[in-house]
Each structure stands twice: as structure tokens, then as C-alpha cells.
Amino acid sequence: MSQKQRISLILIFSFIFGMIAFFHESRLGKWIDNEVYEFIYSSESFITTSIMLGYTTIGEVWSMILLSLLVVCYLMLKRMKIEALFFALAMMLSGALNPILKNIFDRERPTLLRLIDITGFSFPSGHAMGSATFFGSIAFLVSRSESQYKPYIIGLAVFTVLMISSSRVYLGVHYPTDVIAGMLGGVICILLARVFLNKLIDNRSQ
Secondary structure (H helix, E strand, C coil): CCHHHHHHHHHHHHHHHHHHHHHCCCHHHHHHHHHHHHHHHHHCCHHHHHHHHHHHHHCCHHHHHHHHHHHHHHHHHCCCHHHHHHHHHHHHHHHHHHHHHHHHHCCCCCCCCCCCCCCCCCCCCHHHHHHHHHHHHHHHHHHCCCCCCHHHHHHHHHHHHHHHHHHHHHCCCCCHHHHHHHHHHHHHHHHHHHHHCHHHHHHHHC
């Protein structure tokens, strides 16, 4: 993928993010949120709640910081300094942009079905954005490797992001539009890091 294509994707995803941010309080946005919550009401159970609590723990700030440090240390030990820089930059972008965006849009959290107590604004979901950046960056790095387990690792990464994001809606602390925007934000952070380090990464692959 060329640098122009990456920048084009950033613009496209940013536009979609903006559309979600603009229309999340519209009739369509509320309809999507209400339909998903109706489904959650009908599927709530002790087992499902336990599973969702487990996935949401993975996406907590302290978990993401700890896991990120482990990934960076592993990459450094493997002498993959550029990859470690890319990963760290993507995660720092996500960590910096999410609270800024939350305060810009200042959307209140749902109150209909709250299975855990949490404060702060709702849009975009920090768990969705952080996990999308974390596991998306890992998927990107793995996609450039020669590992025979590449499809399985990428598939597991995508599945984990979806489960962490879904857990936030299930637990009643985010609207569906929050997590969709959060995942888009994570992808944008990865693309931004890739654009910033374009020459370094391309030289590494040659």
C-alpha cells in the first residue's frame, strides 16, 4: 500500500468517524442503539456477563499499558526496534487522542442497563479504540512476518477486538455507536503511525 493510499484511508475513516459523531444522536443512531440494547436485554445471563467482564478487563487502561510494555520489550529483545517504535507510537496516539475526543463530544454514558459502575464520557469508547490499536498493530506486524500461524493470530486479534468492544455495550457503559467509532479511531491511529514511520518501515522491509 502506497503512502497516498494510507492517507486516503485515514481521510475516509476520519470522515466515517465524523459522520457517526454527528449522527449518533439522530433518529438512525438512536434506532441502532435501541435495537442492540433490546437484543442485550433478551440475552443477558450470568455466564455471558462473566465472559464479557473478562474481556472488558483485557481492555482496561492498566491492562493495555502492561501488555503494551510486554510487546515493546519482546520486539526490542528480537532487535525489531522500528517495529517497537511503530507499536509504541500507535498506542501513544490512541492514549492521547481518546480523552481529547471524549471531552470534545462529551456524550453521557447509557443509563438503561448498567452492569458495572464507571464515570467519564462515552464517545468514543476507550476500550474499543485502545484494543483496536493494540491488537490491530499486532495483526499488522504479524502480517509482515513469515509465521505459519499468521492467519490464526490475525483472526484471534480481530475476534478479541470485537469481544472487548461488544463487552462495553453488553455491560451498559457504551452505546453501539461509541464502540464502532472507537474501533475506527484505533484503525486511524495505526494508519497515522504507519504514515509517520513510512520511510523507516519501508527501508526495513527492503
